[in-house]
């Protein structure tokens with residue numbers, strides 16, 4: 001057959017639409033996506049026929065190609081993944097996952113009308129701030145509280161409200177960058193506050209702040225150095241001393257606390273992190289933190305502090321632009337409620353549960369999973385376990401080495417990079433680490449309900465079935 005004859009075998013899209021396989025595709029997917037997939041697959045088949053005189057048209061192959069293309073087109077861009085990295089608050093993978101109760105509350109509020117801004121007792125308009133304020137006050141001891149879109153927004157709004165057109169005094173050791181897009185100096189500039197840097201990178205003394213205070217000072221800012229530590233010849237001014245100075249000179253003290261720790265993590269063997277409540281107890285006039293780092297809730301920025309300051313913030317024009325939506329409020333309220341019983345918080349809030357799971361528990365799960373993969377893959381790979389380190393992530397607890405046991409997968413026929421790629425691209429995607437040419441799976445961040453599909457996918461990927 002000459003090339004023209006072979007090309008004439010290629011079907012028209014309209015003909016393919018009557019094929020039973022394609023009819024099934026049309027039942028499950030929008031017509032535009034099916035047509036697009038078919039056209040692309042026909043183009044691929046045509047290119048193959050043109051590329052070699054031996055190539056023949058294969059209808060089954062074309063339909064299989066269209067099917068793969070269609071499932072990729074139909075897949076939601078934002079879709080669920082399995083995090084097998086052992087990095088708990090993984091910023092790229094969505095930081096904290098919500099508890100079951102919080103997830104249920106989101107679905108409930110998303111699909112119903114609600115009390116978002118409605119006071120059922122009076123039958124009149126209410127405020128969206130009420131849902132979380134009392135809980136935040138109970139959990140931190142603060143007089144008043146509010147929540148906005150994220151902590152970057154909280155810091156920006158607080159600085160704008162307290163120091164726009166004025167000066168904000170901050171230690172040079174605390175001019176931090178968090179995750180590339182949040183830099184204290186940039187946020188300060190955008191807020192309209194003039195940054196007054198004091199001290200040196202490694203040491204700042206109380207006198208440095210004292211000497212910088214003028215009649216133009218709007219706020220003394222303290223920033224938690226979330227994702228790094230300065231070690232050696234260092235000094236920071238304790239919050240209590242900064243507060244005493246602020247009181248003496250009539251300047252409010254605002255602490256950006258970062259991670260949002262509500263309970264003392266030392267009780268579970270983790271390093272000390274100041275809690276939001278401790279900052280309030282130390283006298284901070286305003287404290288901000290993230291909702292989705294160690295707090296383990298939805299993306300949010302939490303502000304707690306003096307009633308007069310929070311009142312001013314609620315009325316600030318930025319508060320309207322940065323306000324939380326009802327689904328986030330639902331998740332935040334339920335997450336905060338869970339903290340009323342710290343044992344329940346530990347058991348139910350995935351971020352807390354994951355970072356505190358004892359290594360023995362992870363090891364036992366890892367051994368079982370390794371054995372299941374060995375059995376399922378039938379000798380295609382060497383699968384064992386080894387001690388390793390998990391991380392809190394999200395710039396939290398940067399120095400904490402959380403001991404873990406990883407499952408290691410090594411194959412003679414498929415490289416670790418190829419295994420990692422296949423696991424990442426399949427469904428459900430599994431994100432793993434590579435170390436010393438081995439694929440590592442850390443079950444600390446894998447839900448027990450996800451283990452079965454991890455075994456199936458690893459075995460399939462090793463067998464070259466995916």
Ligand SMILES: *Cc1c(COP(=O)(O)O)cnc(C)c1O
Pocket residue numbers: 150151152153155178182223224225226227256257258259289290291300301395
């Ligand atoms: C993470 C962090 C922020 C930014 O918080 P987002 O909730 O990501 O906006 C700001 N300040 C500190 C100290 C942080 O650790």
